[in-house]
Amino acid sequence: MWVEKNKSGNYRFIERYKDPLTGKSKRVIVTYPTKNKFTTKKAQMELEAKIQERLRHIQDGNIKKGVTLHQVINEWEPIYKARVKGTTWQTYIVAKKHIKKYIGYNVQVSKITPKFLIHAYETMLYRDGYNNPTVKMVAFKMTSILRFAYRRDYIATQPPKELDINWKKSKHNDLDKKFLETQELERVLDYVYQKNEQQGAIFEWQYLTGMRIGEVLGLKVGDIFKDNGKYYAHVNGTLVYTGLKTSQYYKQSTPKTDDSFRDVFLPEKAVELYHRWSEGKDSNRFLFFIDDHFFAFTNLNCRLRQARKILDIDKPLTTHIFRHTHVSKLAELGVPLYIIQNRVGHADSETTRNIYLHVTQAAKSKWDDTIFSL
Structure with missing residues (x-):
């Protein structure tokens, strides 16, 4: 390293290194207003860091050592x-x-x-x-x-696609905890409606449609349409937010997956919710917002944690449980798996498939007992 004083009176600390691609020498420079032991030591450290940074980005096929x-x-x-x-x-x-x-x-x-x-x-x-x-x-x-x-040649081999991890084994009743039984659903919705009508409507809509929470909150009045006497929700995005002000949230035009783009048929109760929450709003307003005021997603799960404690429900209550409950109810009704998958926007979901098989197997066992008594 050497030092040069420029016309403005500052000191240029300079170090030379060899470019492995060209074999030529190159320089790195840092400038300080003074030259003393402190600035000299600091400049030396900065120059070394600059050289290492440049060498690290040169793709010469060698593994770059010391990269954190x-x-x-x-x-x-x-x-x-x-x-x-x-x-x-x-x-x-x-x-x-x-x-x-x-x-x-x-x-x-x-x-x-x-x-x-x-x-x-x-x-x-x-x-x-x-x-x-x-x-x-x-x-x-x-x-x-x-x-x-x-x-970037920071490691020598590709990371393995799968690791031999000792995953927790699923317990027999784990799937039962992913969705609510009819009485549990009614108790949770009743509790939430009493505390906050807006939140109750959002959760009920999730149960009736199987939509993700971001998709529900991102619904605009104009996304609901009528065709041949039937109502549908056109799912075309999800809500993204960074704060509570109108300027801090927006509808992201691309949902989670390509399968997420879909038109969801609305049952009668969902149509009633649509009429209730669309009243007085133009087509570009969010369906479940009040005066365009938003609330944090965490408020919804916080409400559900309260419900879980008050109602003594031994299941992890999050917004996603209403989506799983929708799947379980359709399975009980005998709706084919592929129809359910299309409806919830998940063509290849292990959880959806497992819940479906779990519920249909339980129904089969129930009928086996009936048939046995013939």
């Missing part, structure tokens, strides 16, 4: 954010906190092994009690980051 997971994440995030939907990004923000805690930002990405990841994920599962879906979500995001690291 945090550095990879900082490079990967802008690319990932630009190509995913807002809701997917928010899911990643949750996963990122777990990645920082259980894997660590300062770990060198080239040192991350399958065994290391398995240990981290099983720690989440068995020491800290996270469920399979949460850990799978974290593992999925982590795999995306490691694939990026492989493309």
Whole structure:
């Protein structure tokens, strides 16, 4: 490193390095207003960091050593954010906190092994009690980051598609807890309606249509239409928000998956809700908003946690349980699985399929008892 004084009186600290692609020497420079022991040491550290940063981005086929997971994440995030939907990004923000805690930002990405990841994920599962879906979500995001690291020559091999994780085994009654029985549904809706009519209507609409909560909140009055005497909801987006003000939420034009674009037939009770909540609103207003005032998604699940405690219901009450309850009711009515999948906008959902098979098997067992008594 050497120092030059420029015309303005500042000091340019300069270091030279060799570009492995061209074999030629290149320079990096930092400037400080003074030259002393402190600035000299600081400049030396900055110059070294600049050189390492440049060398790390030269794709010469060699694995770049010393690159931390945090550095990879900082490079990967802008690319990932630009190509995913807002809701997917928010899911990643949750996963990122777990990645920082259980894997660590300062770990060198080239040192991350399958065994290391398995240990981290099983720690989440068995020491800290996270469920399979949460850990799978974290593992999925982590795999995306490691694939990026492989493309940038930060790791030598592609991350494995699957890890030999000792997943929690599903208990026999786990599926029963994913949906509400008729009496439970009535109790929950009655409780919520008494506390907040708007929230009660939103949950009932979810149960009647099987729509995701973001799809329900993103419904505009003009999305409901009538065709041959029947009413339909045209699902064409989901609500995204960053705050409670009108300017801080918007309808994202692309739903979760391509299957999410659909027209959902509305039963009579849903039509009644539509007429109740569309009254006095023009076609571009959100159906379930009051004076265009929004509330945080978390308020809905907070209300359901209250209901769970007050009503002593031993099931995880979240907005998604109404969607699962819709699936279970249609299965009870004998509606074919493919019709249900099209209706809820999930052509390939393991949960939807499992609930359907669980409910239909229970119905079959009930009729077996009847037939046995002949």
